[in-house]
Amino acid sequence: MARNKYDVDEELDTPFNRQHMKRLLGYVQPYKKRMMMAVGLMLVSSIAGMATPYLLSVGIDVFIPQKNISGLVLLAFVLLVTLIITALCFRHRLVIMSDVGQSIIRDIRSDIFRKLQKLPFEYYDSRPHGKILVRVVNYVNSLSDLLSNGLVNMITDLFTLFVIIGYMLFLDPRLTLVSLAGLPPLVLAIFLVKGIQRKRTQAVSRKQSNLNAYIHESICGIKVTQAFAREEENFKIFRELSTEYRKTWMAYVRSIFIMWPIIENISVWAVSLVYVAGISLLGTGASVGILVAFVGYIWRFWTPIINLGNFYNALINSMAYLERIFETIDEVPKVDNLPSATEMPTIQGKVVFDNVTFSYDDGYPILKNMSFTIEKGQTVALVGPTGAGKTTVVNLLSRFYNVDSGKVLIDDVDISQVTLESLRKQMGIMLQDTFIFSGTIMDNIRYSRLDATDEEVIAAAKAVCAHEFISSLKDGYYTEVNERGTRLSVGQRQLISFARSLLADPRILILDEATSSIDTKTELALQQGLETLLKGRTSFVIAHRLSTIKNASVIFYIDRGRIIEAGTHEELMKKRGAYYNLYTAQYSFLEAV
């Protein structure tokens, strides 16, 4: 699997297409009614706004020459009314649009987050987590303006544009054609810079993602950094990423800002052309009044165009983020429920590996043709050198990864045919890397079964001998542990995550090095308590301290992805094979004395 790291750009898998736009509009769909209302409000206010020049001209042309002060007062009153109407429309539009915009953002974010919950380990294994984080939070945020005001403005601007063109056509079709002469060069210009803009915005989003990934990892690994006094070197790397980001950013703004001068200059050329043409046409039906009105409209005509240009910039800008967001939403989970998946019935506990071959990276099989059968209620110990594939075996059992070939069966049901949730709900897995959430100890243990009562939680803690230390804390079970449980010692973290797995009351219990950082005495005490709990349950135990697994119903010695020995402790000791050697290795230092 090609892993990504902070200084490697993520290339985009999905090419940009119109589909993205369509999908984006799909998010707008549920709010269509309110969007329409906002557009309506916008139109009312712009019509009211357009009345102003007219009212003004009435004042100047009619009332002032007539010296009609009461007429002026009336006029001012009417103006005031249009003004209030505009303000009211404006207010409602703001409220509606921020609400709609934020709702759309929420929906997109919700979709990407839900997708993330579906994506298997493999997705998280292959890229820095900081890069995933910014997609969910920052990228989605950057869409908010585009989707609320941007969209409504675009619709009204387009509308205004057509109204103005209508007016212009009404006034003089020939001059209209002349003034529209500015459009082709504009389109050409947009077309020319578009490609560059797109490339550069993508570059920005890539560099930003790299930078964020590095920041994220720097924060997570700060303790190591300080322990190794590596601050200066890290800063150098950071500065490099930061400089690179700035460089791409500047390149990006250079290409984005160029649209403005282009539009401005083309517009002034168009206006000039209209003047020249209008004046030469003066005799042939075009009057001064028309010309003046016309020019007035041309200036107005370019405002929405400039706005549209801005909208387009925002769109290009967001597109780079949108592509990333959709890429994540479209990610096909490598491990997913089959369409025909059924619920896993209550597990009795028979487990069969049937000729299982598995590799994390194609061509490098970790498990090779592994077959075994475990009867209901047995305790299975997996032992063997590190990196042999023990964790991998239990990973497959929970279907965190799919097997390449062969089958994993529980109670004779192929686990790839059942829903993931129904399968995993019946398993209690204690992962080799303990993970503690920020929150109270109580919540952490309860995580595996949210409806467990306090008493049940405490019982689980007691079973793993954690009760004593927990109650010695000032706030007991309500002690807030920090992110990843840094407030606790590593052994204590292990005990809590152990308790969590037990509380799940699983049909199959998997303990991957559950007690590796726990002292021998606690471990022994724990084991005695555990025996009663394990009764009737199938369990998998991985351990390097062999004293802990001596009583297992069956021990598999795994080496390089194969089971090379299987049997009880006594049987394997008699065999004097790999297990025997491993077992005696722990004594070897005694003899070395």
Place this chain on the structure above:
Amino acid sequence: MSFKWIWTYIRPYGLIMLLGLVLVLITSGLAMVNPFMSGMIVDKVIEASQTHLLWSIIAVMVITTLVKSVGRYAYQLIFETVSQGVFKKIREDIYNKIQTLDFDFFNKNRTGDIMAKMTGDMEAVRHFIAWVIYMVFENATIFIFAVTMLFITNAPLALFMVAITPVTGFFAVRLAKEVKPTFFAIREQFSRLNTVVQENISGNRVVKAFAKEGYEIEKFERENEAYREKNVASAQVWSKFLPIIDALASSLMVAMILVGGILVINGSMSLGELVTFNGFLWALNNPMRMVGWLINDTQRFVASAEKVMGLLESEPKITPNEDAVQKDRIRGSVEFCHVGFSYGDEKVLEDISFTAEPGQTVAIIGPTGAGKSTLLNLICRFYDCTEGAIYIDGTDIRQMDLKLLRESIASAMQDVFLFSDTIEGNIAYGVPGATEEQIQWAAQMAGAHEFISTFEEGYDTIVGERGVGLSGGQKQRIALARALLKNPSILILDDTTSSVDSETEHRIHSSLKSYYRDKTTFIIAHRISSVKNADMILVLDEGRIIEQGTHDELLAQKGYYYSVFQNQFGDFDSFISKEVG
């Protein structure tokens, strides 16, 4: 406060900023030209039929537009350059700050929150410099130009119109006051949202293991919805004020037509003047309209800037000693002298005293949570002891140069953290310039070379976040190699072989024997096999040393150590006899 702070960053760019502002001034001035020229065309070319003027007027229009647009482009880039410069500097300052903050800070602050500051808040700061500052200036200059023009045209009417400004000011101030807390609320919620997502991503394995996706989604949606609500609540506030400010700006028109009209009727103003007035009205209008938006963005900046400043101002409790005792090298004798330590008011270590000489190995054993890791954390000064003192080479470590101290110590920590980088990069983390041979040597010593070579890409294999892609024991050995490569005076191995099988462990320990020779080594372990050969074994329980001595001495004491030995090897004799018999 936020403004003063940001000013210190902007100041170095003072000159170029000034240039930008001058350009703003010029382009704002030029913006007055085109409306004027349009008037000329109507008055001179059409009405007065001076057709020959047409071309020159058009030329002026085209050229001013060109100059104006180039000027605008230039100052936009100038402000972007400044903002990116400032942005980069602040970002780097934060990064440096983060690197100097101590464990205590990171225990209390969540990654998601720090990330929120470095992404969302920094973005608000950038936006302020890149956009708000020049917009304020641009609008201010246009406004001033327009007011001047109006006063020149007709002072009484101009005075009347300017009279509306204080009213706008009043609402602007109210907006600023009312909207500020809503932005604070938004960014707090942003941080919470970030934290939830961050934790969900880093805990994704546990989430899946317990099939708790539904619960996580619920948790997330709460924050997600709250974030939306906070934003909408903020919009409720500003949507109250912006239309008012907008209407006030438009009301200038009403004032103009009513008052101006009466003035014209009175004869104290000409109709032409009124038309000119009308022409410049937009230049008065627009800046007033912008006031509301600019205030919004500014308050957003203030809310974020305070967070960023807060981060920059957090002070680590452990600081590098300014007048440190200068030394080139640390030999490695470590002395604990009645050391006590508590996290807050929770006592973790009490009255710890022992001495370790260079070349010696000290092993620490004891129950979970006894304080073993804490004790070794004190040597590295990740925390300072609250009682007593620790001496290295006879110097109190608080009097030593922090960098030298940490450079002389290498530790393989208990919760292994690997970076998502190549294996080589990870091993060379403490010695960035290490050669390939050195790296391989360290890997060999740590018993890692063998498995690394079996990987398709060998030392160039990239490991995932926190070392995903390696087995538990493999991660530990990479972390061990990382520590060994540093060739320190003091080596700390905290439970480094807990996930390694006994055979491999045995091999590692025997190959390290020669390595330990000139170093002070601390080993924490639960397996007797790891600690047995130490020169001194400390048994720690509830923060106190309860036994101390060599393996044989401790066995003879028949205390805690002896019972652990019995637990692990009690069957050794029977095992041997069975083997023999």
